[in-house]
Amino acid sequence: MNPEEKLKALQIELPTPYNPIGNYVRYVQTGNLIFIGGHGPFDNMVKGKVGQELSLEDGYQEARKTAINLLATLKEAANGLNNVKRIVKVNGMVNATDTFTDHPKVINGCSDLLVSVFGDRGIHTRAAVGMSSLPGNIPVEIEMVVEI
Amino acid sequence: MNPEEKLKALQIELPTPYNPIGNYVRYVQTGNLIFIGGHGPFDNMVKGKVGQELSLEDGYQEARKTAINLLATLKEAANGLNNVKRIVKVNGMVNATDTFTDHPKVINGCSDLLVSVFGDRGIHTRAAVGMSSLPGNIPVEIEMVVEI
Amino acid sequence: MNPEEKLKALQIELPTPYNPIGNYVRYVQTGNLIFIGGHGPFDNMVKGKVGQELSLEDGYQEARKTAINLLATLKEAANGLNNVKRIVKVNGMVNATDTFTDHPKVINGCSDLLVSVFGDRGIHTRAAVGMSSLPGNIPVEIEMVVEI
Numbered sequence: 434m435n436p437e438e439k440l441k442a443l444q445i446e447l448p449t450p451y452n453p454i455g456n457y458v459r460y461v462q463t464g465n466l467i468f469i470g471g472h473g474p475f476d477n478m479v480k481g482k483v484g485q486e487l488s489l490e491d492g493y494q495e496a497r498k499t500a501i502n503l504l505a506t507l508k509e510a511a512n513g514l515n516n517v518k519r520i521v522k523v524n525g526m527v528n529a530t531d532t533f534t535d536h537p538k539v540i541n542g543c544s545d546l547l548v549s550v551f552g553d554r555g556i557h558t559r560a561a562v563g564m565s566s567l568p569g570n571i572p573v574e575i576e577m578v579v580e581i
Numbered sequence: 582m583n584p585e586e587k588l589k590a591l592q593i594e595l596p597t598p599y600n601p602i603g604n605y606v607r608y609v610q611t612g613n614l615i616f617i618g619g620h621g622p623f624d625n626m627v628k629g630k631v632g633q634e635l636s637l638e639d640g641y642q643e644a645r646k647t648a649i650n651l652l653a654t655l656k657e658a659a660n661g662l663n664n665v666k667r668i669v670k671v672n673g674m675v676n677a678t679d680t681f682t683d684h685p686k687v688i689n690g691c692s693d694l695l696v697s698v699f700g701d702r703g704i705h706t707r708a709a710v711g712m713s714s715l716p717g718n719i720p721v722e723i724e725m726v727v728e729i
Numbered sequence: 730m731n732p733e734e735k736l737k738a739l740q741i742e743l744p745t746p747y748n749p750i751g752n753y754v755r756y757v758q759t760g761n762l763i764f765i766g767g768h769g770p771f772d773n774m775v776k777g778k779v780g781q782e783l784s785l786e787d788g789y790q791e792a793r794k795t796a797i798n799l800l801a802t803l804k805e806a807a808n809g810l811n812n813v814k815r816i817v818k819v820n821g822m823v824n825a826t827d828t829f830t831d832h833p834k835v836i837n838g839c840s841d842l843l844v845s846v847f848g849d850r851g852i853h854t855r856a857a858v859g860m861s862s863l864p865g866n867i868p869v870e871i872e873m874v875v876e877i
Contacts (some may be wrong), residue, residue, distance in 0.1 A: 456703070558753060603837050605819070605852060
């Protein structure tokens with residue numbers, strides 16, 4: 434199955450990408466690299482820090498939702514997910530307390546979905562780190578670099 | 582107006598870029614991409630966290646000052662701002678309390694100036710996030726990736 | 730001396746690179762750029778925040794250890810360190826208290842080693858910033874972009 438077929442098999446419907454409020458855009462292409470800026474889960478119901486209001490499992494689910502939003506942007510940027518050659522880099526930023534230690538298990542919610550959809554082409558390098566705060570108190574913000 | 586003319590019209594005079602203390606430099610070019618490392622407002626008078634010592638408007642002004650410092654480095658790196666093809670990515674890091682939520686409105690101080698100077702070529706993708714602390718307690722640190 | 734000879738002269742033996750637990754890898758190459766994801770010192774004995782449990786000098790040593798781990802990954806990625814054309818970008822993230830201000834002096838532990846090994850080709854641009862928390866409470870996490 435190609436990535437678009439895989440998405441359907443996973444019963445994932447990509448949302449309409451959000452419109453940034455400000456002098457910036459969701460992605461910029463340079464050569465065959467697409468830089469996708471910080472995306473969140475965009476879910477007004479789930480807010481707060483992992484390790485405080487939110488559990489590890491909550492964090493995983495929010496990272497997965499964020500990955501779905503990143504895919505919506507990537508589909509537009511690459512003119513279809515089947516044009517993706519490789520997910521290069523994921524920057525996983527967790528809204529976390531200063532004693533939280535399980536950032537990788539949160540960002541796995543994003544990494545696992547990327548590999549489910551893209552297979553070997555979805556295996557990326559990454560960072561998973563703790564931020565003191567994030568916009569609107571979202572639990573996770575994730576960026577990507579993608580090769581097409 | 583081209584970017585250099587636009588800067589003059591905005592009555593912005595670029596400072597002499599700072600000299601890093603250490604085994605690193607302000608920017609490195611690879612192919613047609615320039616990676617510009619973390620810059621701050623370099624203003625010894627304004628220190629502290631946005632949401633604590635500093636207001637949102639203070640933060641916006643510090644992000645704008647940081648953008649001016651980034652432009653000073655970019656002018657040297659690109660051998661003139663008119664050679665810039667596209668501002669690709671901005672990484673906006675705010676020295677913020679753990680309850681701060683308006684990082685995008687702070688980093689708009691940088692984004693707005695970039696678009697004022699470069700027009701459509703200044704529209705970038707970005708992240709705007711909260712750091713637990715920054716060097717010398719500066720209120721904001723910003724990086725860029727630029728295509729020439 | 731080339732970088733491999735320089736490592737020997739410095740009596741540094743590169744460790745076996747760690748195996749990520751999860752759907753990601755230590756590095757991805759795209760064109761002539763290698764993106765190396767977040768590495769830590771991987772030393773179970775030294776944990777905690779710089780400025781709290783750990784001193785500035787501790788932090789410097791942990792950043793140096795992290796650089797050695799990055800070199801182990803880079804050696805594999807570049808098929809030998811002598812193939813490195815330029816260390817482009819270092820992203821130095823310090824597990825720091827919210828009043829810490831000396832992040833650059835910590836990340837110098839990485840920058841100094843890179844320049845010792847690669848000479849002019851090791852001079853990079855960088856960020857040095859404070860994170861609210863890091864995976865497993867490691868004191869520092871560092872990423873790199875390298876041109877080969």
